[in-house]
Amino acid sequence: xxxxxxxxxxxxxxxxxxxxxxxxxxxxxxxxxxxxxxxxxxxxxxxxxxxxxxxxxxxxxxxxxxxxxxxxxxxxxxxxxxxxxxxxxxxxxxxxxxxxxxxxxxxxxxxxxxxxxxxxxxxxxxxxxxxxxxxxxxxxxxxxxxxxxxxxxxxxxxxxxxxxxxxxxxxxxxxxxxxxxxxxxxxxxxxxxxxxxxxxxxxxxxxxxxxxxxxxxxxxxxxxxxxxxxxxxxxxxxxxxxxxx
Ligand code: ZNA
Numbered sequence: 001x002x003x004x005x006x007x008x009x010x011x012x013x014x015x016x017x018x019x020x021x022x023x024x025x026x027x028x029x030x031x032x033x034x035x036x037x038x039x040x041x042x043x044x045x046x047x048x049x050x051x052x053x054x055x056x057x058x059x060x061x062x063x064x065x066x067x068x069x070x071x072x073x074x075x076x077x078x079x080x081x082x083x084x085x086x087x088x089x090x091x092x093x094x095x096x097x098x099x100x101x102x103x104x105x106x107x108x109x110x111x112x113x114x115x116x117x118x119x120x121x122x123x124x125x126x127x128x129x130x131x132x133x134x135x136x137x138x139x140x141x142x143x144x145x146x147x148x149x150x151x152x153x154x155x156x157x158x159x160x161x162x163x164x165x166x167x168x169x170x171x172x173x174x175x176x177x178x179x180x181x182x183x184x185x186x187x188x189x190x191x192x193x194x195x196x197x198x199x200x201x202x203x204x205x206x207x208x209x210x211x212x213x214x215x216x217x218x219x220x221x222x223x224x225x226x227x228x229x230x231x232x233x234x235x236x237x238x239x240x241x242x243x244x245x
Pocket of ligand 1 (some may be wrong): 057091104105110115151177179181193
């Protein structure tokens, strides 16, 4: 029995580990940077961020080592094509792909962990994908802390003209509680970034304008005077084309 358990542990892949390593290899191959070794290194620094910790006590900076490791392996930021988003996850990735913009999820760091849930447990070496705290259960949960730190790093690297896709069909397209407002905007670096253009996606026939939206005034204020602000209304059907001017 003991032997069977040991054999089981060796042969039964840690599903999270397998998934992330597979994603890592796929990504590096696609970008012409294949290396088994790097994916092993990346898994190790990911793991150490939350394994053996109470899943409500993983602060954002636990991922600094992962972010450092990934930045050594991966590609440079793509100036003038970077796209942020808030409440537009489905739409933005389709549009970005079609029109060659790059979101956090198109970079290795975001690609590895998009749509995954993970956590550890104090006193255990295991990784879990179920029974983990959800986004608002506790502030310092492994998933939320990861996205905060990844978003901060992504925003800090934004250069040239950047874009953000916001949902014009909701009350507060620019919501102060969103990761975009509370983390990303605060990390923009005006010595490398020139402008931010809002693509405000509206429903067909909606008369909403950039100027009529109160929340966007706060975005302009938050950007300060060193970053140029622009805004374009994009009716949803126009997302099929790549013309946003
Ligand atoms: N790929 C991601 O899951 C992700 C990406 C998660 C969080 C942040 N990001 C960054 S920040 C990305 O680069 C975007 O530019 C920014 C989007 O974050 P946001 O402004 O907070 O937008 P959002 O639509 O409110 O949330 C984005 C995603 O975060 C959601 O799809 C959820 O997966 C998760 N999330 C955020 N708030 C909650 C939440 N899940 C559960 N409850 C919440 N209250």
